[in-house]
Structure formats: structure tokens, C-alpha cells
Amino acid sequence: EPEVTQTPSHQVTQMGQEVILRCVPISNHLYFYWYRQILGQKVEFLVSFYNNEISEKSEIFDDQFSVERPDGSNFTLKIRSTKLEDSAMYFCASSNQGSSYEQYFGPGTRLTVT
Amino acid sequence: AQTVTQSQPEMSVQEAETVTLSCTYDTSESDYYLFWYKQPPSRQMILVIRQEAYKQQNATENRFSVNFQKAAKSFSLKISDSQLGDAAMYFCASHSWGKFQFGAGTQVVVTP
Known part of the structure; x- marks a missing residue:
């Protein structure tokens, strides 16, 4: 069964650094999303993306956030200057x-920001 | 703005019994959708059930069913014949015009 994959599974970065989180959506899907969940809290919608x-x-x-679909398979979330x-x-x-x-x-x- | 409220932080149920998770929402939109998602310890979110607000009929999916009360803005989830694999965090969510709002979640504990 096709699935959405994400890399890395765990990213540690220092405050102020840029990070790129990568996702490979299911191949025939056209709509893409990012959410975040702070530990112990609810899931929060960040962004939806369609037609580039x-x-x-x-x-x-x-x-500080941006998203990109750099090629036909990846969907990335960039955080420019990470905060704790x-x-x-x-x-x-x-x-x-x-x-x-x-x-x-x-x-x-x-994502762990130190 | 949309809000989703889950007032039960945790619910415990015995195997084979039934448990009902409550969810209330508030939206000014007339066109919206409601979801229940399950998040097991692996943390991957899995859709349990989906309800279109314009449909009066309650959605069902095998052992999972909802009680959708549009006027009361209530969207409860009933899990029948609970199984150990049902143990997870359950999130209620609403969607309208491309934006999602999730509730705080209810932890379901299933005891043998």
C-alpha cells in the first residue's frame, strides 16, 4: 500500500539554524499539507499546497516558514531561523x-531545537 | 474562526465494550467537514471516519460510528466492541475552506 514518507525521523538543530524537513507524498496525490504537534498538545494545521x-x-x-515542491516527488518545509x-x-x-x-x-x- | 473542543482527556474501556468520545465544534461556515483521526503510539495519524456537514445520515465505518448533531454542533465517536488495537489518542477535527482545526485529543485506554 502506498504511503507518505518523511525524512529525517528526528532532527536536532541549534537555535537560529535553518532546517529542511522532507516529505514524499503518495505519487498520484495532488494536495499536500504540513502540520505540527508540540509534545502533549493538539495537532495544528500549518499549510496546504496545491498546483505549486x-x-x-x-x-x-x-x-520563517516556506514550502516547496522542488521536483515531482518531494515536498519540503523549510524553517529559516529556528526557535526553541x-x-x-x-x-x-x-x-x-x-x-x-x-x-x-x-x-x-x-524536530528538537536546542 | 473554527474551534474544536474535546472535553475528555482520557477514556477507559474494557475489551468488547463500547466507548463514546465527545466532540463539540464551533464554526460560522455552512459548508464544512468533520473527522475523527486516530494516533497510535507510533504517532502516525490515521483517518477513522469522515462526516460531511450537509449529510444528515451519521457516518459509520465498521465498529466506528458517529452521532452528528448539527444544531448542537456535536460530533461524538462511538467505538463498539473495543479491541486492544483501538488504544490510541483520538482527535476530532473540522475542516472548512482549506483550513483544519483539531481538538486537544482523547486518550483511549483499552483494558483486557
């Missing part, structure tokens, strides 16, 4: 029918 542009973004998704409060689990998801339908989630990348 951002469809929607939340208030969390400020100028960016430490969280970041989930990528994809769907083939738009965000009202089932999204398939990746296993997540745990």
Missing part, C-alpha cells in the same frame, strides 16, 4: 481529492 502554490496557511505559518518553540513533531500529509477528503499522514519528523 500555497492554498491556505494558518497564523503559525509566518515568514519550533520544537515539535511535524507531519506531512497528502490527498488526491482535496482537503475535504481523507488525508494520508506520514510518520512525522521530530
